[in-house]
Amino acid sequence: MSLRSTIAITVGKSAQWFLKTFMKGGSSYPGKLALKIDPKILDHYSDLYEVVVVTGTNGKTLTTALTVNILQQQYEEVLTNPTGANMVQGIVSTFLSAKPKKNQKNFAVLEIDEASLAKVTEYIKPELFVFTNIFRDQMDRYGEIYTTYRLIVEGAAKAPAATILANGDSPIFNSLATVNPRKYYGFDHQPDHEQMAHYNTDGVLCPECHHILHYKMITYANLGKYYCPNCGFSRPELDYKLTEMREMDNTSAQFVIDGESYGIEVGGMYNVYNALAATAVAEMYNVPPAKIRAGLAYDEKVFGRQEIIDIDGKQCTLVLVKNPVGLNQVIDMIGLSPYPFSLVALLNANYADGVDVSWIWDGNHEAFAEMAIPAVIAGGDRHTDMALRLKVAGIAEEKLTEVPDLDTVISEIAKLPTQHVYILATYTAVLQLRKKLADKGYIKGGMTRG
Incomplete structure (x- = not known):
C-alpha cells in the first residue's frame, strides 16, 4: 500500500468514526475525503x-x-x-x-x-x-x-x-x-408452446432485423424463451x-x-x-x-421488499413500485393472497422517483377492481393522479379515500376494515413513510435500505 493510500484510509476512517459516534450516521463524506487524498x-x-x-x-x-x-x-x-x-x-x-x-x-x-x-x-x-x-x-x-x-x-x-x-x-x-x-x-420450466408477448410490452423487437419476437415460453413482460422467426x-x-x-x-x-x-x-x-x-x-x-x-431461506426483508410492519394491529406489507413491469409483477403477487386485504397506493414524483408519473397508466391497476378490495387509500405528493388512475381502473368511489398527508395515512390505516394491508409506494414515498413510522415507534430506523 502506498503512503498516500495509507493516509487516505486513516483520514477516511477517522471521519467515519466521528460521524457515526457523534452525528449518528456515516454518510458518503468519509469516502469523498479519502478520494481527494488518493483518487x-x-x-x-x-x-x-x-x-x-x-x-x-x-x-x-x-x-x-x-x-x-x-x-x-x-x-x-x-x-x-x-x-x-x-x-x-x-x-x-x-x-x-x-x-x-x-x-x-x-x-x-x-x-x-x-x-x-x-x-x-x-x-x-x-x-x-x-x-x-x-x-x-x-x-x-x-x-x-x-x-x-x-x-x-x-x-x-x-x-x-x-x-x-x-x-x-x-x-x-x-x-x-x-x-x-x-x-x-x-427459466426452462415449461414445455415449448408458441406464443407472443402482450401487445403493450417493451423490448420485443428483434435487435438483428426488427421483426417482432415470438416465444416458446414467457415468464412475464418480455422475459422468456424468445426467438425471431x-x-x-x-x-x-x-x-x-x-x-x-x-x-x-x-x-x-x-x-x-x-x-x-x-x-x-x-x-x-x-x-x-x-x-x-x-x-x-x-x-x-x-x-x-x-x-x-x-x-x-434467510428471512430478513430488505427496504421496501415485502417488509411486514404492524400498524396498530394491521399487518402491513410494504412494497416499492417504480415502473410498469415491476408494478404489474407486484399486482400479480398480491392477487395470490388467500385472505382479504385493503390497499394503500402512495405516489411521489421527486427526482429519485422520476418526475414523470405517466407510467402509472401502463400498470394494470384494473386487476385491483377484480379483487374485491373493500378499501383503498391514495396518498403521496401526487395523490390526485393516483386517485384518478384507481377510479379509471374501476375502483368504486365509495371505497376510495384520497389522503395527502402521510401522518393521516398512518392513522387511517388503523381504521381499515381488514387485518392485512398492502402498501405500494414509490421510492421517496417509502423513505418518507418509513421515517414517520420510525418516529412513531412502529419500526426501528427509517432511512436505510437494509
Whole structure:
C-alpha cells in the first residue's frame, strides 16, 4: 500500500468514526475525503476483495441481499452497500468500514445504479457483473431501454476481464456484442408452446432485423424463451437453469435450480428471478447447495421488499413500485393472497422517483377492481393522479379515500376494515413513510435500505 493510500484510509476512517459516534450516521463524506487524498484508493481494495456488481432496472437490492446471505454461509468477510450508496464516494465509504481477512477470499457485493456503473468502474474493477433486467424506468433519468443497456455495457467494458452474468430470458442482453465474457441464467420450466408477448410490452423487437419476437415460453413482460422467426435470433444457451416451479404464493416460492431444491420467503415470479441470479453467482464461486439453501431461506426483508410492519394491529406489507413491469409483477403477487386485504397506493414524483408519473397508466391497476378490495387509500405528493388512475381502473368511489398527508395515512390505516394491508409506494414515498413510522415507534430506523 502506498503512503498516500495509507493516509487516505486513516483520514477516511477517522471521519467515519466521528460521524457515526457523534452525528449518528456515516454518510458518503468519509469516502469523498479519502478520494481527494488518493483518487486511486479503490485500487488498494480491489486487491483485497473479489468484487461482484449487481445492476439493472428491477431486482438489484434483493439480488444483492440474497447473494450476500449466501456467500456469508461460506466466507467470513462479505461486504456490501446496504444503504444504496452507489456513487464512487459511497463505495469508498463502504470499503472504509471493512475489515478484510488475510489469507482468505474477501467479497464485496455492490448494488450499482445503471447510470452510475461507468463512473464506478473508472475506479474499481469487478470480477463479476450481474445484469438483472432492463425495463422502461424513469425516462427522464435513463432514457429508453437500449440507451440504458449501452450505459451498463460501456461500464462493464472498463473491466474487460470481468464476466457478465446476465438474465438470458431478456432479449436486450443478447442484443449487443460485449468485450466481456458472458454467462446466462434463466427459466426452462415449461414445455415449448408458441406464443407472443402482450401487445403493450417493451423490448420485443428483434435487435438483428426488427421483426417482432415470438416465444416458446414467457415468464412475464418480455422475459422468456424468445426467438425471431424471420432471422433466427434466439435466446442463448443457459448456463444456470430454473427447471421447476414447485410452489409460489404471495409470501414464498419453492423451485428447482440445476437439480437442487430451493426456496425463498418472499412472493412473486420477479423475486424468483432474483433468487436464480443469486444462486448462479453462488454456483460460479462453488458454494455448496446446502449453503445456498441456507442463504436463500434467510428471512430478513430488505427496504421496501415485502417488509411486514404492524400498524396498530394491521399487518402491513410494504412494497416499492417504480415502473410498469415491476408494478404489474407486484399486482400479480398480491392477487395470490388467500385472505382479504385493503390497499394503500402512495405516489411521489421527486427526482429519485422520476418526475414523470405517466407510467402509472401502463400498470394494470384494473386487476385491483377484480379483487374485491373493500378499501383503498391514495396518498403521496401526487395523490390526485393516483386517485384518478384507481377510479379509471374501476375502483368504486365509495371505497376510495384520497389522503395527502402521510401522518393521516398512518392513522387511517388503523381504521381499515381488514387485518392485512398492502402498501405500494414509490421510492421517496417509502423513505418518507418509513421515517414517520420510525418516529412513531412502529419500526426501528427509517432511512436505510437494509
